[in-house]
Amino acid sequence: MPLSFYKKPALVVYVTCGDPDLxxxxxxxxxxxxxxxxxxxxxxxxxxxVADGPVIQRASERALLHGTSLxxxxxxxxxxxxxxxxxxxxxxxxxxxxxxxxxxxxCMVTRHAGVxxxxxxxxxxxxxxxYLHAMRAHDLAPVxxxxxxxxxxxxxxxxxxxxxxxxxxxxTGVTGARQQLASDAKKLxxxxxxxxxxPIAVGFGISTAEQFEEVGKFADAVVVGSAIVETIERNxxxxxxxxxxxxxxxxxxxxxLTE
Amino acid sequence: MAAxxxxxxxxxxxxxxxxxxxxxxELLRTYAGRPTALTFARRLTQKLGGxxxxxxxxxxxxxxxxxxxxxxGQGLLVERMGKRRVIAETGAGQHGVATATVCALLGFECVVxxxxxxxxxxxLNVFRMRLLGAEVRGVESGSRTLKDAINEAMRDWVTNVRTxxxxxxxxxxxxxxxxxxxxxxxxxxxxxxxxxxxxxxKLPEAVIACVGGGSNAIGIFxxxxxxxxxxxxxxxxxxxxxxxxxxxxxxxxxxxxxxxxTYSYVLQDSAGQIATTHSVSAGLDYPSIGPEHxxxxxxxxxxxxxxxxxxxxxxxxxxxRTEGIIPALESAHAVAEVIKRAPKMKKSxxxxxxxxxxxxxxxxxxxxxxxxx
Numbered sequence: 001m002p003l004s005f006y007k008k009p010a011l012v013v014y015v016t017c018g019d020p021d022l023x024x025x026x027x028x029x030x031x032x033x034x035x036x037x038x039x040x041x042x043x044x045x046x047x048x049x050v051a052d053g054p055v056i057q058r059a060s061e062r063a064l065l066h067g068t069s070l071x072x073x074x075x076x077x078x079x080x081x082x083x084x085x086x087x088x089x090x091x092x093x094x095x096x097x098x099x100x101x102x103x104x105x106x107c108m109v110t111r112h113a114g115v116x117x118x119x120x121x122x123x124x125x126x127x128x129x130x131y132l133h134a135m136r137a138h139d140l141a142p143v144x145x146x147x148x149x150x151x152x153x154x155x156x157x158x159x160x161x162x163x164x165x166x167x168x169x170x171x172t173g174v175t176g177a178r179q180q181l182a183s184d185a186k187k188l189x190x191x192x193x194x195x196x197x198x199p200i201a202v203g204f205g206i207s208t209a210e211q212f213e214e215v216g217k218f219a220d221a222v223v224v225g226s227a228i229v230e231t232i233e234r235n236x237x238x239x240x241x242x243x244x245x246x247x248x249x250x251x252x253x254x255x256x257l258t259e
Numbered sequence: 260m261a262a263x264x265x266x267x268x269x270x271x272x273x274x275x276x277x278x279x280x281x282x283x284x285e286l287l288r289t290y291a292g293r294p295t296a297l298t299f300a301r302r303l304t305q306k307l308g309g310x311x312x313x314x315x316x317x318x319x320x321x322x323x324x325x326x327x328x329x330x331x332g333q334g335l336l337v338e339r340m341g342k343r344r345v346i347a348e349t350g351a352g353q354h355g356v357a358t359a360t361v362c363a364l365l366g367f368e369c370v371v372x373x374x375x376x377x378x379x380x381x382x383l384n385v386f387r388m389r390l391l392g393a394e395v396r397g398v399e400s401g402s403r404t405l406k407d408a409i410n411e412a413m414r415d416w417v418t419n420v421r422t423x424x425x426x427x428x429x430x431x432x433x434x435x436x437x438x439x440x441x442x443x444x445x446x447x448x449x450x451x452x453x454x455x456x457x458x459x460x461k462l463p464e465a466v467i468a469c470v471g472g473g474s475n476a477i478g479i480f481x482x483x484x485x486x487x488x489x490x491x492x493x494x495x496x497x498x499x500x501x502x503x504x505x506x507x508x509x510x511x512x513x514x515x516x517x518x519x520x521t522y523s524y525v526l527q528d529s530a531g532q533i534a535t536t537h538s539v540s541a542g543l544d545y546p547s548i549g550p551e552h553x554x555x556x557x558x559x560x561x562x563x564x565x566x567x568x569x570x571x572x573x574x575x576x577x578x579x580r581t582e583g584i585i586p587a588l589e590s591a592h593a594v595a596e597v598i599k600r601a602p603k604m605k606k607s608x609x610x611x612x613x614x615x616x617x618x619x620x621x622x623x624x625x626x627x628x629x630x631x632x
Contacts, residue, residue: 047532048406050413050519057400069530095517100531122517124260149261149420173418 009216014225018068036251053176081114117141324616352384354428429472430549433520444478473549496538497565587616
């Protein structure tokens with residue numbers, strides 16, 4: 001299933017799988033899809049999430065306490081695929097758990113689960129030879145991060161290697177909701193449009209409907225991560241309902257486009 | 260990536276710049292106190308009854324450890340790049356102190372990240388950093404030690420990359436750090452090789468150093484790599500047991516993995532989560548190891564052995580009482596290995612042990628662990 005962005009802007013929702021537990025994660029994801037999320041990023045918790053701020057750090061720690069593993073996340077992905085045929089699914093992980101499983105085995109299991117794409121936070125495009133080879137062989141879309149500090153030549157390399165969409169990081173920094181959106185984001189998207197025709201999703205720091213609408217003016221998709229994870233943290237016992245409400249608030253701002 | 264590429268370019272330019280090299284040499288000489296002595300350990304040699312033991316005295320370097328070699332080098336690079344804010348991670352605090360020292364010397368803002376567990380066990384160094392004008396930020400996440408401090412330093416760096424240089428303290432991290440930090444520490448081996456040839460008229464049979472990230476070890480090993488008859492022995496933290504989490508011996512229980520920008524041997528569980536580690540010495544308490552050490556070990560050029568907490572503590576006392584030198588707990592691991600090895604060697608053999616730092620910072624831990632009355 002190709003990653004599709006029918007609405008403008010489309011909504012990409014990130015969750016840390018296993019926080020508070022895998023069964024609840026499934027309910028949360030299905031609620032988000034029902035409320036209008038187009039793509040789900042299934043976050044694999046990692047012991048050393050160097051690109052993440054405190055919210056996702058805490059979620060990862062909680063998920064790891066229950067022993068949440070990459071293998072379990074892939075099983076969950078297959079379950080979700082069983083319920084949601086047209087939602088894009090992306091596995092979002094640091095590199096080490098994938099290396100441990102084995103690149104080839106990972107791609108095979110991931111494809112088999114019905115996942116569309118993979119984003120590896122700490123694998124730069126320069127080091128991605130083996131990964132790209134395995135991903136292409138298994139018809140999976142490799143998604144890469146583009147940063148405001150990436151020079152044009154690097155953006156071109158990222159664009160060439162990417163499939164599905166390009167993830168433009170809105171500012172220099174780690175994940176985490178912010179009151180003000182940096183001006184870096186719009187400029188970066190402009191620079192990316194010169195080197196790719198792929199849809200561009202902007203993420204990091206977006207937490208309100210206003211920010212979603214603002215970013216949606218120049219991006220094809222908006223990624224909301226820490227705000228969702230924090231909603232989960234703050235609504236113990238009714239996580240799925242709370243996330244559903246939050247997602248509905250966001251998607252209320254984007255018009256539905258029919259094919 | 261852009262910052263790493265900028266750093267690599269700047270470093271390559273500086274390597275060829277005679278003025279840069281001259282200024283660095285001058286600071287190493289007139290400020291840090293190089294060259295450091297190579298001390299013949301007469302009474303320790305006698306006591307062990309085997310090879311002749313020489314100690315490379317990085318403990319005599321300004322700030323009390325080898326770390327400043329790298330800090331001065333990177334400090335001058337920061338000047339070239341026109342940045343004014345420096346951040347660093349620190350385990351035992353020696354790298355933090357050396358960074359704070361160089362920032363005071365060159366006039367930079369300095370923030371050091373340190374795990375709160377390490378802050379507790381290396382209080383003296385926390386105070387020194389603050390006295391030198393650095394801000395020390397405690398890291399509460401994870402195991403609250405070196406690996407967690409590195410995570411936090413990296414988060415700061417990606418956020419403030421335009422104004423800030425990350426002064427990484429060991430031969431870890433993404434390229435160019437492992438190469439650059441090794442190059443700044445090569446002076447240790449260069450000096451030691453010339454000094455031993457002068458003292459003994461021949462090369463040593465073995466060179467021994469403790470290995471946390473691996474900077475002091477690669478610094479002394481590098482110059483001897485081409486001398487095939489010289490055995491290179493790295494000593495890792497054997498901690499208090501063999502189970503995962505009880506030690507930091509990467510080559511005993513680790514496997515290839517990626518942590519904090521480096522691909523090397525990492526202590527990890529079967530799902531690829533990075534393991535917590537233990538060592539009585541904060542500076543060796545790290546689950547990965549410098550990639551050049553991994554290469555040397557896989558090529559069979561260097562060997563890596565563990566020394567336990569108990570052995571390191573005993574070695575501290577022995578060196579103090581036979582030579583009047585209190586080594587850092589990290590360095591004591593190298594001493595522990597020479598205590599095992601020297602008796603089995605010929606009296607005509609020569610061994611160099613790198614004393615990477617002095618033990619003042621460890622008084623609190625030594626007091627907790629040794630009964631001296």
